[in-house]
Amino acid sequence: MITTLIRYFNLICLTLLVLVLLSFSLAFFFPGDSAVNLLGAAQIADQPLLSQAVNQSNVLVQFWYYVQALFNGQWGVSFATGKPLYEDIMQLFPATLELSLYAVTLALVFGIPLGFVSGLQYRKKIDHAFMSSSMVMYSFPVFWLALILILLVSLQAQWLPMSGRLSLLYDIPHATGFILVDIALSDIANKQYAFHDAISHLILPTLSVSFIAFAVFLRSTRRSVVDVVSTEYIKSAQTRGLTASNIFFKHILRNALLPVLPLLAVQISTLVTNVMIVETIFSWPGIGDWLIQAIYERDYPAIRTGIMLVAMIVVVFTLSLECLSQLIDPTRDRFAYARR
């Protein structure tokens, strides 16, 4: 177990180092002066480490200072706004996290139980219905789905708003960045209206993101349930005369859930991509919308930092989940087969 932990820790550190190196080299690949690409301005007074990095003649020393600057939150300033990137990102990041969190929760809460239902009803009517509908859901391109939702729910029925996190009429101070928490913490009058408004803004983006994830979770849970049900030990449990609920909770549930966790890890990069697309379409003020805007405005420091951050998130989450799934189920350790 400790070797697994150490191995994954090393893997994460190395991958992150490569990412930082790549982001550092981006400053040299982008057109224009590399120093300006790194800083975002000719000089910045309150980011000494990053400014020092620029002043070094040796690239390796530059890189060393760059890594230190990253750790100290000195990420340079944006070309477009002239504001420190660290502040910008810290303000936007919770919005993205909030959206992803709700979407994943929704997909898990509905996807996994329905996957069990489908797997236990293998090749029956319910199973076929779930499989075909999830196939349709899985085939939806996320931007198309988002646009269709806007078209039907926002424009035609006018039930829900189509952009932003909250109506601009509400002036909620930024505390945690999670809009629902911020509303709860704020001292505005009539909070219930603000909550109502925030939730009505949340529904469509969350649905769009969770749609595909839901289909994936449903299908993979079902597959794994089907696999477990057809194993010998379930058959022997049945011949031993155990009750159905006993078999399900003692034997099927845990064994079927084990392979689902690593699948979650694989889904993270897809999820992040989908969140970014959805943010752009719904003008959700998160990191994805911001990054695409930065690409549009050729804001090189922002592109550099944004890409690095998104890649880091994907790497850290994917590897941690993989590590976790191996800790829970050591038989999945693909490097340990020789010792067995």
Added chain:
Amino acid sequence: MSLIGIASLLIQRVRSVILACVVLGSIAACSPSNNPINTESGASSAPNGVIYCSESNPTYFNPQLDTSSTTSDASAHQIYSRLLDFNQTTGRIEPALASSWLVSEDGLTYTFQLRRDVQFHNTDFFTPSRNFNADDVIFSFERWLDPQHPFHKVNGGNYPYFSSINLPSTIASIERINGYRVEISLYKPDSSFLANLATDFAVILSAQYGDYLTIMDQPQNIDFYPIGTGPYRFDTYRKNQFIRYLPHENYWRKSVLADQLIFDITPSSSIRFAKLITGECDSIAYPSQTEINIMQANPEIIVQEKAGLNIGFWAFNASKPPFDQADVRRALALAIDKNSILDAVYFNSASRARSLIPPSSWAFNSDIKELNYNPVLARELLAQADIPDGFKMTIWAMPVVRSYNPDAQRMALLIKNYLAAVGVNATIVTYDWHTFREKLSQGEHDSVLIGWSADNGDPDNFYRPLLSCDAIPSGTNRAMWCNQEFDALVNAAIRISDEDQRALLYAKANKLIAQEIPIYPIAHANRYQVKNHKIQGLIINPFGSIRFENVVKNDTLTTPTTTDTSASQQP
């Protein structure tokens, strides 16, 4: 940078898909629909306010520094007041911060009596300790007038509007007579001077705030954290996201103000349109022509239209024979059918032009004789002028889209066909916009399809740049037409302050143009403004940027009414 290229391509894709969806959706959504979310949040305890979806970020919060409409929309009439204002319906100049004014006999000295009890904004970044007085006027004017002024160089030191009309070299001095009286002297009489003071750009800043920022060593903040005397005070600005204004409680005009005014910055035109439909925007900037018809069919959206202060015309190069003969010009003008051009090029978004100036101007006179489509007479006139059958000429069509001429190429094609019917063989010429204007200034064209948008409500802004002799070298007189009688009329008109007397002179000028036809006026493009039916008090301001004074959202209106005639103005 292929990655970036792909990404921006993707964004464009998504945008065009949104547009398609929006168009489809709104056609389908024309039937009135109930709106449970909005009616519920529209209850008395939810916050109220007006949301305007603007198209981009203002460069400064000070229109002195920038002529772009984004900047003046966000600041000119919201944050600031001027000495004088244009009346939004009549276009006449009316008192604002100056309660009255006197013009000396020789037209050289203007004395302004200032309003008392005008308070500046009280915000978290500045608390004024005194009311508006003559020092503020002098501070605001000298900022752009005097290169030695401590604030002249702050934030660039360019004052594009004032330099374009050469105002700094017209003003000899500006002096404080007492705390509430200011005297401005000019080098030469200029009757458009008052109109210039009423434009969006002649705003009044706070001198006390200027002093405060000098002490704090942050002079640049004057244009980013603005203090003015206008109806709304600045609260928050987030780039690419929104601008929030709060009402100025002690606004001197005591107008009705919304609880808050928000500019929701939405660059994509189709998304602005979609947000208008969903009710997330109460009004939007630059509604596109293709969307107007869909909006007109939606009962919750009110489309307002008004002839704009612009003119699209066909100019003949009067410096080149045979176009130096008035009869030839008249013949060519008679050969074309203006109405069908209006239908085919402007799609009913313009009104037929009878003279240089639009009907909304006080100098417009309705008794001008207009030429009607008459190819037979055109042929006769051409024959009299010894123009042979198959005579060759060029029509220059401008390469860019302007409201006064949305499709010059198409218009040129139509005119070419009309000319062919009277035996004139026309070729269409175009270049890129820069080269096009350069070659026009050199007079290489026979005729050109172009136009003009005025900066202020003064008729001089049409006559002088378009047709005076001086405007030939400066490159705005596309007809290359120089007529001493016309110049004398225009020069006489600008020396008189009385509008009725000036109108008489301009009537003579109009008559002269109708006789000589150096340019053939075609259309005044309409200005459009769209708004939610719950918004009251928002009218088209033909003399500058949008005004949110007196604009409120009435949430009690749940069903669209058709009786709101005061809001929709037909030209």
